[in-house]
Amino acid sequence: MDFRDTPEEAEFRRELRQWLTGSLPDDWTERAPTVGRFDVDTSRAWSKRLYDAGYVGLTWPKEYGGGGAPYTHQGIFLEETARIGAPDHIGGIGLGMAGPTIIAWGSEEQKKRYLAPLLSGEEVWCQGFSEPGSGSDLAGAKTRAVLDGDEWVVNGQKVWSSWAHIANWCILVVRTDPEAEKHRGLSYLLVDMHAPGVDVRPLKQITGDPEFNEIFFTDVRVPRESMLGQPGEGWNVAMTTLLHERGTLGFALTAALERQLRNLIRLAKLPTPDGRIPADDPVIRDEIAQEWIDLQALRFTNYRSLTTLAKTGVPGPEGSVAKLHWSETNQRLTKLALSLQGLAAQLDGEGGIWDGFWQYQQLRSRGNTIEAGTSEVLRNIIAERVVGLPRSR
Amino acid sequence: MDFAFSEEQELLRAAARDYLADRWPSDHVVTTADAEPSFDGKVWRELADLGWLDPSLGLLEHAVIAEETGFALLPAPWFSTTALAGPVLDAPLQERVAAGERAVTLAWAEPASWTLRGQRSSVRADGDRLTGSKVPVADLASVTDVVVVAADGLYVVDLVEHPDVVVPLSTTDRTRRLGELRLDGTPARRLDAGLDRLDDVRRRALALAACEAVGVSQRAMDLAAEHTKTRQQFGRVIGTYQGVSHQVANIYVALQLSRSLAYWAAWAVSEGDPEQETAVAAAKAFATESAVLACESAIQVHGGIGFTWEHVLHRYYKRAQWLEAFEGYGRLHRAAVAAAILDGNGTEVAA
Ligand SMILES: Cc1cc2nc3c(=O)[nH]c(=O)nc-3n(C[C@H](O)[C@H](O)[C@H](O)COP(=O)(O)OP(=O)(O)OC[C@H]3O[C@@H](n4cnc5c(N)ncnc54)[C@H](O)[C@@H]3O)c2cc1C
Numbered sequence: 001m002d003f004r005d006t007p008e009e010a011e012f013r014r015e016l017r018q019w020l021t022g023s024l025p026d027d028w029t030e031r032a033p034t035v036g037r038f039d040v041d042t043s044r045a046w047s048k049r050l051y052d053a054g055y056v057g058l059t060w061p062k063e064y065g066g067g068g069a070p071y072t073h074q075g076i077f078l079e080e081t082a083r084i085g086a087p088d089h090i091g092g093i094g095l096g097m098a099g100p101t102i103i104a105w106g107s108e109e110q111k112k113r114y115l116a117p118l119l120s121g122e123e124v125w126c127q128g129f130s131e132p133g134s135g136s137d138l139a140g141a142k143t144r145a146v147l148d149g150d151e152w153v154v155n156g157q158k159v160w161s162s163w164a165h166i167a168n169w170c171i172l173v174v175r176t177d178p179e180a181e182k183h184r185g186l187s188y189l190l191v192d193m194h195a196p197g198v199d200v201r202p203l204k205q206i207t208g209d210p211e212f213n214e215i216f217f218t219d220v221r222v223p224r225e226s227m228l229g230q231p232g233e234g235w236n237v238a239m240t241t242l243l244h245e246r247g248t249l250g251f252a253l254t255a256a257l258e259r260q261l262r263n264l265i266r267l268a269k270l271p272t273p274d275g276r277i278p279a280d281d282p283v284i285r286d287e288i289a290q291e292w293i294d295l296q297a298l299r300f301t302n303y304r305s306l307t308t309l310a311k312t313g314v315p316g317p318e319g320s321v322a323k324l325h326w327s328e329t330n331q332r333l334t335k336l337a338l339s340l341q342g343l344a345a346q347l348d349g350e351g352g353i354w355d356g357f358w359q360y361q362q363l364r365s366r367g368n369t370i371e372a373g374t375s376e377v378l379r380n381i382i383a384e385r386v387v388g389l390p391r392s393r
Numbered sequence: 394m395d396f397a398f399s400e401e402q403e404l405l406r407a408a409a410r411d412y413l414a415d416r417w418p419s420d421h422v423v424t425t426a427d428a429e430p431s432f433d434g435k436v437w438r439e440l441a442d443l444g445w446l447d448p449s450l451g452l453l454e455h456a457v458i459a460e461e462t463g464f465a466l467l468p469a470p471w472f473s474t475t476a477l478a479g480p481v482l483d484a485p486l487q488e489r490v491a492a493g494e495r496a497v498t499l500a501w502a503e504p505a506s507w508t509l510r511g512q513r514s515s516v517r518a519d520g521d522r523l524t525g526s527k528v529p530v531a532d533l534a535s536v537t538d539v540v541v542v543a544a545d546g547l548y549v550v551d552l553v554e555h556p557d558v559v560v561p562l563s564t565t566d567r568t569r570r571l572g573e574l575r576l577d578g579t580p581a582r583r584l585d586a587g588l589d590r591l592d593d594v595r596r597r598a599l600a601l602a603a604c605e606a607v608g609v610s611q612r613a614m615d616l617a618a619e620h621t622k623t624r625q626q627f628g629r630v631i632g633t634y635q636g637v638s639h640q641v642a643n644i645y646v647a648l649q650l651s652r653s654l655a656y657w658a659a660w661a662v663s664e665g666d667p668e669q670e671t672a673v674a675a676a677k678a679f680a681t682e683s684a685v686l687a688c689e690s691a692i693q694v695h696g697g698i699g700f701t702w703e704h705v706l707h708r709y710y711k712r713a714q715w716l717e718a719f720e721g722y723g724r725l726h727r728a729a730v731a732a733a734i735l736d737g738n739g740t741e742v743a744a
Pocket of ligand 1: 126127128129130132133134135137159161162163212368370372373374375376377380393635
């Protein structure tokens, strides 16, 4: 057991720190956190710089533009970028879900075609899993794909698709065999979002931002070979995506939480208009300490899961707690941040603290226990697949 | 970065688990706990044979044993001897402990100064005689010696020769009872180790208390899982009800998070890592509070049987409560964390 960097990890960390300080504006760390809304152009430009410096897809195979590095490097990358509050890569869904699924299931040609532009941020991906009639019950998807010559013809509707409005590609779960048992009738397509018949309609979220969308598919023609796995294998392919969505993202989530905690500490030290310092209040101190402890618990649970992954090739079952616990910790943290602001907690723009940063963060956090598997579904998974209780359904 | 125990440490864990399962099934733990406690030389020699009392063991080995003894609820003064008294014993006494001849505890608490941190003892030494009282003292009635924190240093009192100084106290956790030490000109031997060692003792004890709490949580989860997989109501196994299964899932989540913190704390102390203070505070607060909650959920999903004296669950619950109270409840440790992250240059610690 040793939590310190190996000499080689320390070197990687040092170089990365240097690169980050050199690449971000001089006053970067003194700036107040920005509201967290996404600016496509800035994000795309930053993604390209990260890519050119070799920091995107660190653990992905070298032949497809990745770094071929050990998992610990990805962990260090996330820690360091969180520490300095660097912007995010534009392609979160591509990096976290579409990419790993293509690596696991894709043909050589597919890997060559899709992975490099995904890493560089030139092409953005979205996820078309949820439908109006099937969210948690993904296997109930109804969007149809019918083979016509060398093309699949897609008809149906997806919903809650994050970033679909800026996406080039979609990982799409479709029903290709309505006669088969529901898990066996699914297939997994890679769909061009600019193909005729794809209609994206933004949906305003609780925050007021249109971050997710409805996607309507009307006779959309998708080349036959743009499928991962065989027809009927869609469920298994989708499980690979969800494994990555819920599992290996643990590090990214923890890094994001660390950033939130730094901002919380900063906030707690700002004097309130009546001259108090929230960080002096024993009750607030207790709550902030609890957030810090939860953060460390998540961080070391990720390390533990990563060690199992490095030794056995499969992440440890303890990793299943990461998304669940992170989401609830983040919700508690952002609520605490609002409560430190007193009446100003209602001001979400100019005149408010940091232009409404926490107001946005707190509302956005409510999605954390819904997106990527609701907390109820995750608890079912832990109870049934990890602890081994009988199935509830 | 490597978060795994070594092969030797894993072997130690497997041997511990085998020994405890074989020699300390729950019914035996219960009978032992309910008997009048006194030093059990036979058990102690078994632990010596296993090497658990060996002064050469490191803190990570202790961490493994603490987790397993928590899981089995071993009713022997191993925690007191190794976690509390062990670090300050001198070589002759260490040898006798390692041989299984002596078991030792540490007496520091008294009502006016009850934590190891900044301990101000009212026990006075007059030459080699001690006067004063210490309460509560863990395992006092089941050890052969007690190390006493006196105002000017550390002393050992031989309880085999001076049994009168021990006043047993009725204790919720009967597997680790407390006592009062009443010294009145009692002969004692001064130890070389000084009061400056108490900070190290405290850190080690907090880390090991966290590890023990992890063992308790694991057992609570196993008992809850076992019961909810088999018990039927309304024609269905109760584990199919989410009101039940989600409680078990919650135990699992807190257990895994506790385990990560507890191992981190043990490692940090064993390495003298700069984060060791906050690591032990975090681990102790989180793991012991989680163990209490784990037992409470386990009792709940057992229904009436979980509320009986007969069922072993309450024994675990009481151990969890013992650990939660030990060296202060969670908020005390969170206050230490808060001081580190809010009063200093907190951003360094948060990393
Ligand atoms: C911010 C955000 C971003 C998202 N981005 C995407 C995206 O990019 N792509 C995409 O495909 N989807 C996305 N989603 C959709 C998300 O995956 C679904 O909302 C989620 O899976 C829940 O499905 P649902 O909304 O249909 O709710 P339902 O499944 O109808 O659930 C409603 C309630 O019932 C509970 N419930 C359902 N089944 C069970 C059960 N078996 N046991 C216990 N409780 C149950 C749920 O936990 C929930 O509380 C996003 C959602 C959010 C909030």
